Amino acid sequence: MSDPSEHIVIVGAGAAGLMAARELARAGSKVTILEARQRCGGRIHPLPASQFGYAADGGAEFVHGEAPVTRALLREAGLSLQEMEGEQWRFDGTKLTRERDDPHEAELQAKLADLKDDLTVADFLRRHFAGDNYAPLRHSIERMVEGYDAADPERASTLALRAEWMDGGHAPQARIEGGYGAMIDFLAADCRRQGVTIRLGSVVSAIAEEGGAVIVRCAGGDVHACDRMILTVPLPLLREIALPAGARAKLAAVDDIGFGNVIKILLRFARPWWRERKEDLADMTFLLSDEAIPVWWTRYPDQHPVLTGWFGGPRTAELESLDARALIDAGLGSLAAIFGLPRDHIVRELVASAATNWAHDPFARGAYSWATPRTRAAQAILARGDGLVLFSGEALYRGRDMGTVEAALASGLETADMILRGQ
Numbered sequence: 205m206s207d208p209s210e211h212i213v214i215v216g217a218g219a220a221g222l223m224a225a226r227e228l229a230r231a232g233s234k235v236t237i238l239e240a241r242q243r244c245g246g247r248i249h250p251l252p253a254s255q256f257g258y259a260a261d262g263g264a265e266f267v268h269g270e271a272p273v274t275r276a277l278l279r280e281a282g283l284s285l286q287e288m289e290g291e292q293w294r295f296d297g298t299k300l301t302r303e304r305d306d307p308h309e310a311e312l313q314a315k316l317a318d319l320k321d322d323l324t325v326a327d328f329l330r331r332h333f334a335g336d337n338y339a340p341l342r343h344s345i346e347r348m349v350e351g352y353d354a355a356d357p358e359r360a361s362t363l364a365l366r367a368e369w370m371d372g373g374h375a376p377q378a379r380i381e382g383g384y385g386a387m388i389d390f391l392a393a394d395c396r397r398q399g400v401t402i403r404l405g406s407v408v409s410a411i412a413e414e415g416g417a418v419i420v421r422c423a424g425g426d427v428h429a430c431d432r433m434i435l436t437v438p439l440p441l442l443r444e445i446a447l448p449a450g451a452r453a454k455l456a457a458v459d460d461i462g463f464g465n466v467i468k469i470l471l472r473f474a475r476p477w478w479r480e481r482k483e484d485l486a487d488m489t490f491l492l493s494d495e496a497i498p499v500w501w502t503r504y505p506d507q508h509p510v511l512t513g514w515f516g517g518p519r520t521a522e523l524e525s526l527d528a529r530a531l532i533d534a535g536l537g538s539l540a541a542i543f544g545l546p547r548d549h550i551v552r553e554l555v556a557s558a559a560t561n562w563a564h565d566p567f568a569r570g571a572y573s574w575a576t577p578r579t580r581a582a583q584a585i586l587a588r589g590d591g592l593v594l595f596s597g598e599a600l601y602r603g604r605d606m607g608t609v610e611a612a613l614a615s616g617l618e619t620a621d622m623i624l625r626g627q
């Protein structure tokens with residue numbers, strides 16, 4: 205067992221950091237969280253309800269799959285979930301149609317079921333689905349890997365994504381009433397109730413081990429001493445913090461874990477004009493296309509007239525130079541093309557908007573991690589409990605839905621348990 209009088213510093217007040225803090229504080233440890241931003245939540249980023257008409261999310265929005273840790277936390281917080289319903293549509297450059305299964309779907313499922321050794325998604329497609337007749341299947345898988353997983357098909361692990369595809373992408377998805385922000389508010393309040401100190405605006409720049417203690421230095425000059433610490437910063441930021449030799453030696457493993465980017469755009473309109481355009485679209489949720497901002501979704505079954513645009517994966521680098529205003533313009537242009545409407549017609553209806561290229565966020569530098577064929581081995585190195593500085597966060601989760609809030613919460617719990625068991 206660990207010594208309950210230990211002082212533990214956690215870097216990052218995102219889902220992983222808050223969850224680990226709460227667990228450790230409940231067991232009697234003294235816990236301090238150092239958070240660079242002026243708010244908790246990290247990649248959970250609530251937007252003002254006054255702006256969008258509901259508690260909108262500029263970062264994480266959906267609860268994917270079974271998510272047992274998330275669902276248990278939501279029950280504890282008294283927050284309910286709204287399961288997703290509705291239809292998926294596709295725009296092929298000329299017309300809008302309901303999404304249908306690819307004619308080669310059964311063949312894809314059979315090849316996935318037979319897969320023994322891992323290979324990248326691109327190699328998997330070249331090996332089994334090279335012919336011209338498979339071009340639409342290849343295109344839709346590549347777009348899914350880039351868009352949904354924010355991953356590069358040339359590096360992404362087929363085995364890691366297999367479970368996602370084998371249920372045809374039909375795993376349950378839900379939204380939290382009150383958004384992910386309500387869950388973070390509950391967790392942060394519970395942390396404080398358990399005695400956790402949360403210091404906002406504390407950018408950690410260096411960590412050193414001196415005489416059996418850990419010394420943490422912040423950019424503003426603050427210094428904190430503790431017995432152990434947990435680093436939950438997103439992968440790209442790990443190399444920006446000076447670390448003691450033991451922890452630094454593990455960082456080579458980071459190169460074997462993918463980290464993708466997402467651009468997310470929220471547009472609130474005066475009216476749900478797309479439903480007036482085409483009656484069938486009344487129950488549309490997702491809409492896929494090859495436009496500059498390719499994926500869109502509605503709030504269905506809620507009736508808020510908001511469309512959310514999404515662009516994920518390596519090709520987001522093509523929009524690197526666009527600021528929020530230009531991203532919103534690109535989104536409006538994509539909608540005009542998809543719905544065959546003059547841009548001005550859509551612009552006239554716009555009430556509120558927000559856009560984030562997460563690669564530009566200084567404390568995220570992207571959206572979330574994804575698995576390469578070497579990721580499991582890399583995670584095993586990074587998640588080891590040796591040394592005084594431990595790593596935690598969504599990228600270290602070894603369960604099915606990597607890169608999610610569930611992954612972050614579960615990883616935070618696992619790291620706290622490791623400390624409490626004295627490992």
Ligand SMILES: Cc1cc2nc3c(=O)[nH]c(=O)nc-3n(C[C@H](O)[C@H](O)[C@H](O)COP(=O)(O)OP(=O)(O)OC[C@H]3O[C@@H](n4cnc5c(N)ncnc54)[C@H](O)[C@@H]3O)c2cc1C
Binds near residue numbers: 247264265409441572
């Ligand atoms: C646009 C977008 C959409 C997403 N959609 C979904 C979704 O629908 N469903 C889902 O489950 N997941 C989604 N995710 C992923 C999900 O948000 C993350 O996996 C999860 O929130 C990560 O939690 P974390 O605690 O590991 O990291 P973070 O939330 O990033 O927390 C780390 C914290 O460390 C802080 N930090 C960084 N550097 C320093 C420093 N030097 N000093 C001090 N603090 C520092 C950061 O500010 C941050 O608060 C989405 C992510 C994005 C960006």
